[in-house]
Amino acid sequence: MKKKEFKQKLFDMYNNEIPDQFDEIILKCKKIRNGRKKEMEKKSKKSFWGFRLSIAVSAIILILGISYFSYDTNFKVDSIIDIDVNPSIELKINKKDQIIKYKALNDDAKEILDGMDLEKVDIDIALNAIIGSMVTKGYLDDISNSILISVDNNDQNKAEKIRKELVSKIDNILNTDKIQSSVLSQTMSNNKNLSEEEKLSKDYDISLGKAKLIVDLTKNNSLLKKEDLVNLSINEINVLAEGKNSSLTNVEKQGEASTKAYIGKEKAKDIALNHAKVTNPQKLEIEFDADDGMIVYDVEFETNSYEYDYEIDAVNGNIINSKKEINDDITTNSNTTNNNTDIDYDDDDDDDYDDDDDDYYYDNKTTTKKTTTTKTTTYISSDKAKEIALNHSKISNPKKIKVEFDKEDHEYSVEFIYEEYEYDYEIDAISGKIIDYDKERIDND
Amino acid sequence: MNQLIESSYLDKLLIKTKENNQEAFHELYEILKAPIYSYSLTLLKNKDDALDNIQDVFIKIYENISSYEPMKKPLNWIFTITKNLAFTKLRKRKDTVDIDQTLITTKNSKEDQIFLKFLLKQLSQEEQTIILLHLLWGFKFQEIAKIIDSNLSTVLSKYHRAIKKIKEKEEI
Numbered sequence: 001m002k003k004k005e006f007k008q009k010l011f012d013m014y015n016n017e018i019p020d021q022f023d024e025i026i027l028k029c030k031k032i033r034n035g036r037k038k039e040m041e042k043k044s045k046k047s048f049w050g051f052r053l054s055i056a057v058s059a060i061i062l063i064l065g066i067s068y069f070s071y072d073t074n075f076k077v078d079s080i081i082d083i084d085v086n087p088s089i090e091l092k093i094n095k096k097d098q099i100i101k102y103k104a105l106n107d108d109a110k111e112i113l114d115g116m117d118l119e120k121v122d123i124d125i126a127l128n129a130i131i132g133s134m135v136t137k138g139y140l141d142d143i144s145n146s147i148l149i150s151v152d153n154n155d156q157n158k159a160e161k162i163r164k165e166l167v168s169k170i171d172n173i174l175n176t177d178k179i180q181s182s183v184l185s186q187t188m189s190n191n192k193n194l195s196e197e198e199k200l201s202k203d204y205d206i207s208l209g210k211a212k213l214i215v216d217l218t219k220n221n222s223l224l225k226k227e228d229l230v231n232l233s234i235n236e237i238n239v240l241a242e243g244k245n246s247s248l249t250n251v252e253k254q255g256e257a258s259t260k261a262y263i264g265k266e267k268a269k270d271i272a273l274n275h276a277k278v279t280n281p282q283k284l285e286i287e288f289d290a291d292d293g294m295i296v297y298d299v300e301f302e303t304n305s306y307e308y309d310y311e312i313d314a315v316n317g318n319i320i321n322s323k324k325e326i327n328d329d330i331t332t333n334s335n336t337t338n339n340n341t342d343i344d345y346d347d348d349d350d351d352d353y354d355d356d357d358d359d360y361y362y363d364n365k366t367t368t369k370k371t372t373t374t375k376t377t378t379y380i381s382s383d384k385a386k387e388i389a390l391n392h393s394k395i396s397n398p399k400k401i402k403v404e405f406d407k408e409d410h411e412y413s414v415e416f417i418y419e420e421y422e423y424d425y426e427i428d429a430i431s432g433k434i435i436d437y438d439k440e441r442i443d444n445d
Numbered sequence: 446m447n448q449l450i451e452s453s454y455l456d457k458l459l460i461k462t463k464e465n466n467q468e469a470f471h472e473l474y475e476i477l478k479a480p481i482y483s484y485s486l487t488l489l490k491n492k493d494d495a496l497d498n499i500q501d502v503f504i505k506i507y508e509n510i511s512s513y514e515p516m517k518k519p520l521n522w523i524f525t526i527t528k529n530l531a532f533t534k535l536r537k538r539k540d541t542v543d544i545d546q547t548l549i550t551t552k553n554s555k556e557d558q559i560f561l562k563f564l565l566k567q568l569s570q571e572e573q574t575i576i577l578l579h580l581l582w583g584f585k586f587q588e589i590a591k592i593i594d595s596n597l598s599t600v601l602s603k604y605h606r607a608i609k610k611i612k613e614k615e616e617i
Binding site for chain 1: 467470471474480482496499500505507512526536537552560561576580581586595597601608611612
C-alpha cells in the first residue's frame, strides 16, 4: 500500500470512530453567543434607560450627583485581583474594597467557588473563604504551597497598597493552617503594554496575572517555552523559577516553593547514573525543567568519552528522554567541523539500546556537526539512491528511470521499468536504507 | 480528505468562520476531527475523553475566532489548543483507563478495529504521535522534532520503525 493510500485509510478509520458531533458543537457555540448577546443587550438596555433617565434627571442634577457618587463608590470597578494557585479566580472590587463581580477562570476554580455568593462581600472575608476552600480541597498544602496575587489598578500606589495588604492577609490565613506558603505578588498598573500577556491569557484561558508571570519568566530564561508553562500550577512555575535562578523582575516573593512532591536531585542523579552505568561523572548539573506540561529534572554529565543528557520525571522518576553523544572536548578542541557518532537511546526499551537488526539509525550513524549543538543532515546522492535500487533489483539496464527527492520525508523515490514490470523504490536519503519497494506488472489495458 | 490540511486553506476557512459562515466551520470540523481525535486518543487513551476533546477544541476555536487574524501557522494554533485541552483533562483525571474498552465502533470493520487497537497498544506513545502528526496532521518531520523536543534523525528513525511494525501487521 502506498503512503497516500495508507494516509487515507488511517484518516477514514479514525473518522469512522467519530459520531457526528457538529450539531452539538453548534448548539453549544450558539449558547455561548446568545449568552454574550444577552450581556450586550443588558448593557445597551442599561444605557438606553440611562439615556431616558438622564433627560428626566436633568431637572434634578443634585440627585444625579449623589447617584453618581454612589455609583462611583459602590458599583464602579476600582481594582481587578487575580488569585492563581491552580484554581484561577478573578475578583473585581469597588473603592470600598467590596466585591462587585467574581469569576472562576478554570474548572478547578468553579469547584472552589461552588456554593459561594461573594457579591458585596468585603475582600477580607472573600479571601478567607477562597483560601480556606483551597486548603480544604487540597489545592494548597505542604506539597503545593504557592499562590500568585496580581492586582490591577490605574493608580500604582493604590495597587501596591492592596497588594501588600492581600499578601499579609494570605500569609496570616495560611499560617493558621500551619502551611509554610510561598506568595508571589505583582501589580499590573504600570504595564501599559500587556498585549503579549493578554494574547497568552486569551489563547490558553488563563488569568492575565498568570500570563504576566509566564511572560516574565520566559523573558528571563530563553530555554523555557510559554506553551510548556501555561498548564503548570503556580507552585510548579515557582519551583522552575527558583531552580533556574531566574529573577522574576516584576514579582515580589515571600517564602520558598515546596518541592515535596518531587523525588529530589540526588535520586534523579542516581537514576541517570545507574541508567548510563556511569560511576564517576564529570561536570554534573541537575536542574528543574518543564517538558510538555510536566516538571522534570534535567541531568547532564560527562565522562572522558561521552556527554549525557537525561530528562527525568520529577514526580515518579521515570526517564522521559536520554541522550548520549561523543564528548567533543576530548576528541577535538579546535575543529569546528568533525564527524561525530551520535547515539540516541530508545526511550521505550528497557535496555536503552535498540536491538533491532533492521534499525540502521543506531549503527554508527555519521552526521556532520558544526558545533557540539548544531547539526546539519547529510543526504546520499541521487546516483547513490539509484545504485541502491538497481543493486537490490539486480537490474543493470532499466528503462525510463526516474529519481525524485522528497525533502519533506527525507526520502528518494526511484522508479523504473524493466521488461514487463514497473519498479518503485523508497529509499531513506540519510541512511540509504530501502524503506519500501514495489514491483508491479505493467497493465496494458 | 486530509490532504486539505494546508495552512492557506485552513486560514480561509477560519476567516469565513469568523464572518459567521457556518458551512466553513462545518468544513473545518470535517477536515480536522480525525487528526484532533487521533492525537487526543493517543494522549488520553479514552474514547469518550477524546471525543469530548474534539468538542472542546471547536468550542475554543469558536470562542476565540473573533480575535483570529490570518497567520502563517493556523495548524499549529489548533494543535496547541488540542494538546492543552487534552493535558487539562489528563491533569484532572486520576484513574487509568484500559484502552481495550475504549474503541467500540459500529462503522469500522472488525479488521480496522483490530488495526486501531494495534496502533494504540503496540506502538509507543512517541511512535503513535510521530505517525499521526506526520500522516494526519501533515506536520513535517522537522516540525515534529520540535514539537516532541527531539532531533530529526531520531524522529525519522522512530517513524520508519513504526511504519515497519505497521507493515508487518497489515502486510501493506
